Ligand SMILES: Nc1ncnc2c1ncn2[C@@H]1O[C@H](COP(=O)(O)OP(=O)(O)OP(=O)(O)O)[C@@H](O)[C@H]1O
């Protein structure tokens with residue numbers, strides 16, 4: 557599903573070269589539930605950016621379903637991203653002028669969903685417990701509610717790869733568990749591959765695989781507690 561080879565990302569900063577990621581290597585099979593841990597600033601969000609093609613690596617390669625996306629142009633990438641990847645960002649990136657329902661509909665129009673985008677959006681918002689907030693705009697929603705809209709949006713098209721940056725960061729414990737159960741059931745039902753950057757131990761409990769970053773380097777790649785249930 558995903559292969560990262562000798563991935564590096566550095567930025568010029570005040571005459572020096574700041575290395576954010578250094579020689580990161582791993583591959584992830586379809587249907588894995590992978591968590592990416594590491595201290596703040598260790599490069600988790602940057603790595604997620606590189607594997608979704610939103611950030612350009614300065615060295616190395618990223619293969620998404622066998623295709624090297626690290627050298628692709630934005631126009632090609634956009635299509636792949638639409639078909640293959642759902643994303644939940646650390647900052648939720650909802651469109652402020654659209655309601656919750658409309659935000660969830662956006663990828664359905666872009667990816668030409670086979671059913672009614674509006675019905676699908678309502679279904680997804682129901683799953684994340686927001687049936688009563690369909691017509692609210694992001695500014696009228698709490699942080700946790702915005703996060704759940706972002707999760708519903710990312711899941712809307714049932715993408716084979718879901719990449720999420722701290723998806724439970726703003727949720728109450730019970731709500732976080734509901735979202736995780738939902739992600740796990742997607743993996744079981746559809747074979748969805750999940751890559752989740754998180755500080756939350758509860759997320760780690762669901763993992764079939766644990767990756768750990770420190771200072772831009774992958775320092776650990778080990779089976780998670782649910783490794784056997786694949
Ligand atoms: N555009 C940029 N310009 C300069 N430095 C950057 C840029 N993007 C990231 N960095 C630096 O790269 C490092 C890694 O950032 P990144 O956001 O990937 O960390 P993270 O592991 O996601 O942290 P957190 O857990 O706080 O979200 C940080 O030290 C950050 O300051």
Ligand SMILES: [Mg+2]
Nearest residue numbers: 600601646721
């Ligand atoms: Mg981050």
